[in-house]
Every structure is written in structure tokens, then in C-alpha cells.
Amino acid sequence: MPVVFVAASKLPTPFAQFTMHGFLDEATGREHVVLSLGDFADGAPVLGRLHSECLTGDALFSQRCDCGSQLEAALRAIAREGRGVLLYLRQEGRGIGLLNKIRAYELQDGGADTVEANERLGFAADLRDYSICLPMLEHLGVKALRLMTNNPRKVKAMTDMGIVVAERVPLHTGHNPHNKLYLATKASKLDHMMGNEHQGEVDRA
């Protein structure tokens, strides 16, 4: 079943006034949001972020992860450029949902790392499906991205579905003592690029 566009409105934020596009994934019932800024008609690669929902990091100021800081840095970068898209994907907890993420955090409080915790709960390390992005990008007329991410799986997923990733823009921000092990595990077990890439890097918030 498809991901269908439902409605669009203005969304004023401290960074810029974005246009907010709402989509329904009819297969799962999940409601996704895209914030866009500027015009994409010229076909030039668009500064973009595929941001997976993290209620704890995005809305509740959690320092267990880097999500809230990455969300803000990405919106600031798009605002600075006057052109870009942020897909806010409702794939909480890398796809396991909020309550299972809290179960996973409980196991992490007992010493497991982020991947071991998922596995002990019977889940793969990362259950996200990025195919939902294609209809949203097509709706907006975006064919090529300058993708703000440290996650090579996102780059591969876009390329595999025919979206050109003209550049990967590292997004290193929100590091603190509480998420040190989490970020190290993402680098060692989930292939995240946490090195000191400088090319086109988004400023730390």
C-alpha cells in the first residue's frame, strides 16, 4: 500500500518558516512529516536529512543519544541555505517503537549495548525501511540529495531506490558523557562514520 500525501501547511520555527507536508503510510498507519524550504525545480541536489523519530531525544531533551541536537542542527543548516528538506520518519527506536525502546534502555542500564539490547528483545539491530521516503521525495520533486548523515545505510538505501546522493554531509553534534558508549557502538556495530570528516560538515550546534 502506498504512502500518500494528505495536506500541507506553513510551519514557522525559530530557524525559518518551513512548509510542512503530511503523509500517511497506508500499510502501517504511520503519519510522516516533511519540512521543506525553497524551490527544487532546477534539479540541483537538495540539502536533506532523513530523521528517524526519537521522542526522548527530539522532544524530551534526552542525552542518551544525539538525535535532538542533530534535528536542530539539520534544520538550522537548511535554514542557513534557504533550501532543503527534512523527512521526519515515524520509525521510533530504529523501528521497534517507543515502549520497546524503553525496554532496550532498561537492558542498557543493566550493561547491554544498544545492539545487544535489541537482540535480547528478539529484534534485529535496525528494523528501519527507507522505501517510504521515495513517494515523499517524488511528491516534492527531489531527485538528488546532499544527505546530512553519518549512517552509510541511509546513503545506500537512497542510491538503491534511484535517488542520487551527490554528497554525504557529516552531522556530528550532541556528543556528551551519557551517549559516549552509544555513539561508539553505532560506529563499531552499525557502521556509522564518526571520524573527523571535514568536507561540508554541518557546524556543531
Ligand SMILES: Nc1nc2c(ncn2[C@@H]2O[C@H](COP(=O)(O)OP(=O)(O)OP(=O)(O)O)[C@@H](O)[C@H]2O)c(=O)[nH]1
Ligand atoms: N532500539 C533503539 N533505538 C534507539 C536507541 N537510541 C536511539 N534510538 C533510535 O535510533 C534512531 C536514530 O535515528 P537517526 O537520528 O535517523 O540516526 P541514525 O540512523 O543513527 O543516523 P544519522 O543519520 O547519522 O543520525 C531513532 O529512531 C531513535 O529513537 C537505542 O538504544 N535503541
Ligand SMILES: [Zn+2]
Ligand atoms: Zn535519539
